[in-house]
Amino acid sequence: MPLNRNVLVVGGAGYIGSHTVLALQEAGFNPVVYDNFSSGHRDAVFSDHVVEGELSDHARLSRAMTDHQIGSVVHFAALIEAGQSVIEPLLFYRNNVASTVSLLEAMQAAGVDRLVFSSTAAVYGNQADTGLLHEGLPVQPINPYGQTKAAVEAMLKDTAAASGLKAIALRYFNASGADARARTGERHDPETHLIPLVLQTAAGERDQITVFGTDYPTEDGTCIRDYIHVTDLARGHVAALEKLLSTDEEAGAFTPINLGTGQGYSVSQVIETARRVTNRSFTVVESDRRPGDPSALVSDPSRAHAVLGWRAEHSSLENIITDAWNFMNRGIG
Incomplete structure (x- = not known):
């Protein structure tokens, strides 16, 4: 039976999401962008299939998965500014954590059990004295942004243990650069990088x-x-998705993986x-x-x-x- 290569890219109009849509297409996937355009850009949508909506809109999200016969999800949608998270932690927990609960529930309802999650090296907190940061280190973030990413990772691990969910959390280091053909690049407002x-x-x-x-x-x-080119990050998402789709085991699994140099x-x-x-x-x-x-x-x-x-x-x-x-x-x- 051929693999289902229809992918829902949540936050696919954002910086890393838009590059990943391009990489998915080059790898033979069929990406469907789901975005509320609160920080993404309409001119950075590189798919013919776009659904505008909130992750909290469970009905719309479920319908998008069913209508487009989605087989897997790549999840980028999140607030990312660590300083803002200290000032407005509840905003970050609602947007980054509660919305992911909605996404996982919609996935379960649609029978979708493969997920690549956009995580961050911020889950490690301040462990500079340990040398190179590896996945075996304790998760101990120092701000609400990192806490929300760590909370989602914990949720994915627990959900995988209780169901057939297969998830990879990609812990980015410093995403940077732009598409070599200048089709898309970094446009945050405000810019902090x-x-x-x-x-x-x-x-x-x-x-x-x-x-x-x-x-x-x-x-x-x-x-x-550790600065990593966004094109390499995009390739990492494709590799993670290929890995998830290559397993036919029924048991769930959760794996955190660093993407850095x-x-x-x-x-x-x-x-x-x-x-x-x-x-x-x-x-x-x-x-x-x-x-x-x-x-x-x-x-x-x-x-x-x-x-x-x-x-x-x-x-x-x-x-x-x-x-x-x-x-x-x-x-x-």
Whole structure:
């Protein structure tokens, strides 16, 4: 019996979701985008099949799965700004956790038992002194955003144990870059991520870029992070989905998997690479450390290699920044 390759991509108009829709199509899947467009972009929808709706709208969600004969789900829809989550935790729990309950109930009603979940390295919290972060470490997030992702992971694990659900939670490190053909890229509002902020400064859209802390125990004194190209993230979702569809076991299963490179770059390295790629000079201001910022967060990606056969292939810092800059300047010149 042929595999059902109809996939409901929840949040498929967002940054990572839109890249994943493109990757799914290239891999022979039939993605159906389900999005409320609260933060996604209509011009970033790359599927002919789109359902506009809320995850809390159980009837609409169930109908979408039935009408499009969905065989699996990729779940991106979430609020992601950690600072906002501290101010409005209930908003995050309602949007990120309660809505996932609705999604899982709709999946059960429609007989859909494969799910790839967009999780985050924020579930590890501040464990920089452990070296490379691996999936065997305790889950101990330090803000409500990370708590909501950890809560969904726990819910998936419990649901898998009680039913036939087969789920993979992909714990992202620092998603960055853009589609190499500039079809889609990073457009958050407000923008809080380092690379687009640096590039906006290079483009003259910001007066300066602020470096928070230059006295960390790193080679140049600035924080180190694991930056992964969004195209590699998208490929990781395809690999996870292929893995889930390749098993015909009836028992449920839940597996968390890091998606990162195992290579860290400092804030200063990001800024210097941006200067070189853009050939622009811009103002950098040094400030005090931000509370809770660990000196280094770098993934151990070995489980992704072993389980999914996946490796980051596009994630050199220069390539990430070049693609992000080209997307920012698309249609100009």
